[in-house]
Amino acid sequence: MIHRRQFLRIAAAGCGTMLIAPRLVFANVETDRRFVFIIQRGAADGLDTVVPYADPGYAALRRDFAVDPAAALRLDGTFALHPSLAELGKLYGKGQALFVQAVASPYRDRSHFDGQNVLETGGSNPYQLKDGWLNRLVSLMPRSHDEAIAFAPTVPLALRGKADVTSYAPSALPPAPDDLLMRVGALYESDPQLHPLWSAAMEARGLADDAQARQDPASIGKTAAGFLARDDGPRIAMIETSGWDTHSGQMFRLANQLKALDTLIASLRDNLGDAWAKTTVLVATEFGRTAAVNGTGGTDHGTASSAMVLGGAVKGGRILADWPGLAQGSLYEGRDLAPTLDLDALIAAVAAESLGLDTDLAMRTLFPGRPFNKALHGLVGA
Secondary structure (H helix, E strand, C coil), rough: CHHCCCCCCCCHHHHHCCCCCCCCCCCCCCCEEEEEEECCCCCCCCCCCEEECCCHHHHHHHHHCCCHHHHHHHHCCCCCEECCCCCHHHHHHHCCCCEEEEEEEECCCCCCHHHHHHHCCCCCCCCCCCHHHHHHHHCCEEEECEEEECCCECCCHHHHCCCEEEECCCCCCCCCHHHHHHHHHHHHHHCCCCHHHHHHHHHHHHHHHHHHCCEEEEEEEEHHHHCCCCCCCCCEEEEEECCCCCCHHHHCCCCCCHHHHHHHHHHHHHCCCCCCCCEEEEEEEEEEEEECCCCCCCCCCCCCCEEEEEECCCCCCCCEEEECCHHHHHHCCCCCCCCEEECCHHHHHHHHHHCCCCCCHEEEEECCCCCCCCCCCCCCCC
8 A cells, every 4th residue: 555655755756846845844633723833043033023122231232233112113111023023013913922032941052953952852951852842742632634744855853753744855857747747647536545645746736836936935924824724734834944143244134034034924824814813823943142242243142032922813912021131230141131931831831722732731741841830821812
């Protein structure tokens, strides 16, 4: 018997590229809710994302490179949103966005590789665990008729583990002509086993067409929504973004990065339609950046950062922060925003509430041995 994964690999080779967008991963589970994890690889600067404009230390540390409070989107009397995040600002106004400040994983050094390993595995230390918390989340859910699917050259560590995940890389072969595809389709028309598999492969290929042509943020969001919105589609997704390591020229580079993220999420929202009401998107990074700007108009590897919880199911319109302040004596090791909220507990709470799971069970499974913050209950509605 031909396994679905074997068949789709053959179909991918025959149809040309089936890679829809590098860094898109989906998992199928039985639920009508959707959970999307977006990782910001490279250590995104949380201070210029959710801007503490009312803290005098911010302007003193960032000097001429600080985000202009007059141009930023005021969230409350302390924080504002970077002006590139206009669509997320609209979500906040509708109560569909929750921003978290001064949050960090248990990792306290400044290596991208180690920090991402801790974030994705859910361990307390790098390489302590071999599988990913997102894979363990899948294991808590009832299985659907399909296995997890990854449209990426490799499966991200967060989704590696016991739950089956199929990864697809782009084919080096030229695209198959439409006439050949029609002939193969006709050949499989009466085959009870191969016909539905071929139809599924062609449907995936059709959904991927736009993103293959233009792998811009809007296309990635549209493609992800195309799968997630289907009645029989996947319910868990991971989207990888990179380019957040802004050691120099941060004002311009971060503005572009945040604009791309804003566009991606807006496209996901718009193309999910009614399914957006049951969708939660969590955005997080491996660690933050230094509080002070460096000599090249950038920031270096830091500790605490910001996170975002977005979606129609989110109890938003608020900031979640135990703000430590930016006075010199309040900085972590005299240089970084001090962490006051646990990213692991935030992920467990959001993932569990998004998918209707017990939060204590989710914390024990996703982040074994880590304490759960009961104050994080009630971030996502039923």
